[in-house]
Amino acid sequence: MLSIINGKILTMDQRVIEKGYIIIKNGKIKDIGVGEGKNIPENGEVIDAQGKIVLPGFIDAHTHIGLVESSIGFEGADHNEKTNPINPQLRAIDSINPSDIAFKEAIEGGITCTAAGPGSSNVLGGQFSAIKTYGNRIDDMILKENIGMKCAFGENPKRNYNEKGKMPMTRMGIASLLREALFKAKDYKKRIDEAGEDYLKRPAFDMKLESLIPVINKEIPLKVHAHRADDMFTAIRIAKEFDVNMTLDHCTEGHLIAEEIKKEGLHAIVGPSLTHRSKFELSNRTFETPKILSEAGIKIALMTDHPVIPLQYLSLCAALAVKAGMDEEEALKAITIYPAEILGIDASVGSLKVGKDADVVIWEKHPFITQAKVEYTIINGKVVYKRSN
Structure with missing residues (x-):
């Protein structure tokens, strides 16, 4: 007690x-x-x-903690399986190392829960999990194992597969591969449903398509990595086409299309804002984005994208959003109850x-x-x- x-x-x-x-x-x-x-x-x-x-305790709605370990390099970089652009079968918890010093630093910064998952080198990168930031064994730290399917648009998958000389090298290629995966998953689920209890009529097991069934069933959203407005609109177009849920993660140019995001009834997970403009799709990055989205009536959460911004500075990111004009109470909600609601874990945290x-x-x-x-x-x-x- x-x-x-x-x-x-x-x-x-x-x-x-x-x-x-x-x-x-x-x-x-x-x-x-x-x-x-x-x-x-x-x-x-x-x-x-x-x-x-x-x-x-504060909640960071998008990180790679434990998947990109501190002070190691390649040996501790377990967030991007850069061998195939479609990897929905991967699970974050199989890469998270609770011994990463970043967990200790998170706790010292008041962060008690985070969404952790794959990076953005692939069109479909795998499952995000909601975890507590304290523990020696990831199995004992899990709050909710599968909270979303990582999906990436824009420069990162383009760059990764351009280096390999294979698809996707364009935004058209990214959209095409995502559509193909969702088409196959819907067909796979339909054939399973039609087979009913007759196992012999069921399609051959496909681990990738099996992993997408929760997305097709709207049990989890696509957790969409998108910085540019045009990429966000492509993500929205595809989500509506296949009747799946999604969250807009990063949402760097969200302030430019706030009314459109509001009209679509979407939530936004904004950040990392405490960085320089390291690539073209960040050219419109500003700390005013949370303010503009919030004032448009959009529920937002703030994110560090750890290790891009160390996780313990989540409260600093919120403070800087307030400095840029965001309402203080809304900024506090953006690192507590709003991420919990967006991630579907608000019954617990x-x-x-x-x-x-x-x-x-x-x-x-x-x-x-x-x-x-x-x-x-x-x-x-x-x-x-x-x-x-």
């Missing part, structure tokens, strides 16, 4: 509690309210958060609410203040980091 008392609690559940308490039991939030609490257990651990800010996972971070001051430090990080009710000085 663990209790937090006297803190200013920003629940991200439409409540701010001055001098509040949280009671944690068996890894879940048992109670939350105003004051020291009537049922603070006498024999449990108590953290006095007097003068501190208490928030849900993203806000401080009775019954949810006890992922709680205590800050010495508001996290958007550059000098702010994390005092405690709690994941699944366990104190996994305590600042020593």
Whole structure:
């Protein structure tokens, strides 16, 4: 049993509690309210958060943590299987190394959950997973194993396969290969459904097509890597053609087409913005994108694309979005409840609410203040980091 008392609690559940308490039991939030609490257990651990800010753990909606390991190079780069442009059968969890020092740094920065998955060298790169940032074994860190199918448009797949002298070397080629994969997956599923219980009538097992069935069934979205507006429109066109769900990840030129994104009813995962314009499709990169999309009524999450921006600087990215005009509360939601909702994990994380996972971070001051430090990080009710000085 663990209790937090006297803190200013920003629940991200439409409540701010001055001098509040949280009671944690068996890894879940048992109670939350105003004051020291009537049922603070006498024999449990108590953290006095007097003068501190208490928030849900931050969530980064798009990273490659553990798949691109720190300080290693090729030996630790396990995020792009650059041998075939269509690889939906790959799973992020088979590449994530929890021993990567980036997990320790994430915890120290108040990041308790992230979406981690393949890179963008392929048209279809494999499955993203939602994981907690604490643990020694990835199997014990998984919050939701399959949250989306990585799909990439634009320069990255073009560059990778141009070097190999094979398709796709153009945006037409990218769209064509994605359409072909989705056509085959729909046909594969149809033949399985028609065969029913008659195993002999079922099509031969195809691991790639099997992996796309959750996309066809709209159980998971295409997690679309797209920076340029034209690539986003191509992704939207294909998603509508095959009646599948999608999220717009990166969305670098989203501010140029905000009304179109709103009209399509899409969510956006924006970033990484704390970088220089390293390629042409980033030429319109600006920290004003979150503000413009948010003010257009689009639900957004902010992302670091770790290791492009180290994961622990997610709160700095949010602070810079506020500096560029984004509403402060919306920026906090963009690294807590909004990514949880977009990723489909909001029943467990993203806000401080009775019954949810006890992922709680205590800050010495508001996290958007550059000098702010994390005092405690709690994941699944366990104190996994305590600042020593």
